[in-house]
Amino acid sequence: MRWDTLEEEQCSLARTVAVIGDRWSLLILRECFLRVRRFEEFQSRLGITRHLLADRLKKFVRYGVLRRARYQESPARYEYILTQRGLDLYPVVMSIVHWGDTHMVDERGRPLLHQHKNCGKLFDPVMICSECGEPVHAKQVHTHPGPGAAKTAQASS
Structure with missing residues (x-):
């Protein structure tokens, strides 16, 4: 590549x-x-x-x-x-920000806080399943070849 x-x-x-x-x-x-x-x-x-x-x-x-x-x-x-x-791209950027807020902050804490205008609360971005609404975590996801997959990937499944 x-x-x-x-x-x-x-x-x-x-x-x-x-x-x-x-x-x-x-x-x-x-x-x-x-x-x-x-x-x-x-x-x-x-x-x-x-x-x-x-x-x-x-x-x-x-x-x-x-x-x-x-x-x-x-x-x-x-x-x-x-x-x-x-x-x-906002969810992508917010996911990176959240990782940084979780793993890269120093003793001063987060450099920016995010407030949801609709409810007025400070929030952390979370990824949820579009079908059931539950949070999605890496160990809970399986992948399958899609229609755009290379022919070799589809043949091996």
Whole structure:
């Protein structure tokens, strides 16, 4: 498996890693969910070089995670807005945040707390079964080849 061809793999994880699988991409996504939209603000908050930031933003636009919207005419300036495809990455980002909150915090505790606007309570993200609503844990899941699986994976089951 080569890094530059991951989007061609018959694996949903590999294809997703092709889009968000480096540290800068994940940190840019974090900033997007914290409502950062403008190039200069991404750069100042992350300390990323202009070249790397421009590259990652172009990639997100190409994959439909962000869209560019002009906010100034002269000179032309753009902001980057999460699309529905980008918003659908929120559970992924929150899962990573929750792991960090559980395993990587120091004595000061969590750097950010998340409050659900609907009920007003602080919350931890949890993954639940879409069918029964119960929490899902790794040891409770079995996998089976799906219709998009490679023919060799389907034949061996």
